[in-house]
Amino acid sequence: MLGLLLIAALVVATVALARQLDLLADLLQLGGASMLVGLVFLAVHPKLEWIASPPADDGSCTVDELPSVAPVVDRVSVEEAQELLERSQVTFVDARPAYHYAAAHIPGAMNLPAEDAEGLLDMQSLSLPPDGAVITYCDGGSCEQSEYLGLLLRERGVCQKVRVLEGGWQAWVGAGGSTVSGDTRFGDAPSSSVAPEAAG
Amino acid sequence: MSASTPTPKWMLAASWAGRLIAGGVFIYAAALKLVDPVAFAQDIANYQAFPYWTWNLAAAVVPVVELLGGLALIIGFKRRAGSVVLGALTLAFIGLILSVIVRGIDLSCGCFGEATQSSAVGWPMLLRDVALLVAIVAAYLPPEGPPKGPPNPSDSSPKRLLK
Numbered sequence: 453m454l455g456l457l458l459i460a461a462l463v464v465a466t467v468a469l470a471r472q473l474d475l476l477a478d479l480l481q482l483g484g485a486s487m488l489v490g491l492v493f494l495a496v497h498p499k500l501e502w503i504a505s506p507p508a509d510d511g512s513c514t515v516d517e518l519p520s521v522a523p524v525v526d527r528v529s530v531e532e533a534q535e536l537l538e539r540s541q542v543t544f545v546d547a548r549p550a551y552h553y554a555a556a557h558i559p560g561a562m563n564l565p566a567e568d569a570e571g572l573l574d575m576q577s578l579s580l581p582p583d584g585a586v587i588t589y590c591d592g593g594s595c596e597q598s599e600y601l602g603l604l605l606r607e608r609g610v611c612q613k614v615r616v617l618e619g620g621w622q623a624w625v626g627a628g629g630s631t632v633s634g635d636t637r638f639g640d641a642p643s644s645s646v647a648p649e650a651a652g
Numbered sequence: 653m654s655a656s657t658p659t660p661k662w663m664l665a666a667s668w669a670g671r672l673i674a675g676g677v678f679i680y681a682a683a684l685k686l687v688d689p690v691a692f693a694q695d696i697a698n699y700q701a702f703p704y705w706t707w708n709l710a711a712a713v714v715p716v717v718e719l720l721g722g723l724a725l726i727i728g729f730k731r732r733a734g735s736v737v738l739g740a741l742t743l744a745f746i747g748l749i750l751s752v753i754v755r756g757i758d759l760s761c762g763c764f765g766e767a768t769q770s771s772a773v774g775w776p777m778l779l780r781d782v783a784l785l786v787a788i789v790a791a792y793l794p795p796e797g798p799p800k801g802p803p804n805p806s807d808s809s810p811k812r813l814l815k
Contacts, residue, residue: 456702462740478733486720486737490713497712499690504697504707591758592772622760622772 525588525602528615530627533587537630543580545605547590547597548621556631558589558624566590566597569604578610586614592622659794670790675725677784678738682719684764689715695762699748700755717741725791735792742785749778 467476494500528536536542537559544561546553553563562580564572580586586605590597595616602614617624625631685692693711696702702710717737724734745763752759752773761773 459744462744475732475736478730479736482720482724482730482733482737483717486717487713489720490709490716493686493689493716494708494712497689500693500708500712502708503705504693505704592760595758596756597758619772620758 525599525606526615527618528587529618530623530629533617533624534627534629536585536587542585542587544617545578545580545586545588545601546621547588547601552591552621554633556633558621559630559632561589564601566601569601573604573608573610578605580605580611584611584613586611587617588614589617589624590620592620595620663794666790667792667794670787670792671725671728671731674735674738674784674787674791675722678718678722679726681764682715682722685711685715686719692762695760698757698759698762699752700757701748701751714741725788732792732796735788739785739788739792742781742788746778746781746785749773749781753778 494502533542533544537544544558546557546561546563547566547569548557548563549565549567550563553561553565557563562578564578588598588601588605589595590601595618598616598620602616605611605614619626689708689711692715693707696707696710697704718741721734721738721741724730725738749761753775757773759773761777763777
């Protein structure tokens with residue numbers, strides 16, 4: 453619905469600016485040519501279907517449905533987190549979905565997707581060092597998922613020294629932090645199947 | 653500005669700068685998206701703002717709009733139409749970014765295909781798009797084509813009759 457409103461606003465803005473007939477004609481030519489070339493591109497591209505597959509409903513809640521939390525968990529900068537990782541004084545908890553974690557994550561990180569975290573913690577305890585530093589991270593931006601996860605871990609008494617990685621995964625990769633790929637189950641000791649790679 | 657008034661030099665300079673900046677940015681962005689439209693379709697899906705049947709269509713059409721609009725700015729052919737189209741597109745991007753900020757979604761923008769995975773959507777990106785909009789407005793400002801004033805009564809050449 454929001455997207456359709458944006459498109460409508462775009463059309464209105466375009467027509468409103470096209471006060472001259474010449475400009476309107478040029479706009480129609482440019483828009484028509486773009487649409488035509490775009491449709492041809494869509495038709496001939498081998499990997500692009502006319503209509504994308506509808507998103508699968510996997511039963512998990514969306515980010516919008518996560519409980520809203522104010523930013524109360526302490527933040528940690530990427531630089532400090534890298535130093536802690538080098539000294540092996542920290543455990544990372546990846547709040548992103550499992551397929552993102554499997555593709556790449558911070559070395560030694562556990563995966564606890566924020567959408568499923570409450571249910572998973574109900575079923576199984578998370579083996580985190582009670583006195584050790586724990587850093588949660590999500591994809592980036594406002595870090596609501598890692599904030600939520602940090603609060604949850606604190607409320608459940610899993611760990612008290614939990615902090616949120618400022619800027620999340622995007623900031624970590626952007627700063628050249630090391631990453632590994634590999635899969636793990638919730639609660640397992642984190643392991644990686646691929647040697648560390650330089651991120652950039 | 654009337655057709656008989658010459659365009660100020662500062663406006664021409666600003667327009668050239670705007671054309672080069674905005675045109676270059678959009679051509680670069682379009683090229684990266686056209687290389688991998690599947691990834692761009694996924695980026696569109698991540699915004700959670702459009703129905704799924706529009707994802708691939710937008711992934712194919714938007715880069716072409718950006719490419720032709722950018723070329724129009726750089727070359728100067730249908731410059732004002734290109735400015736209006738790219739301006740409307742940038743306004744739509746700004747609206748999308750605002751909606752992402754308000755909804756608190758964590759995602760990378762996909763503005764330049766897969767080349768800038770690390771650029772998360774947020775206020776810095778909003779400022780960047782506003783700056784781009786300023787460049788587009790500057791590119792639009794000077795009048796296009798030869799001046800079209802009222803017919804000069806003293807012009808007695810035969811060509812005047814053909815106008």
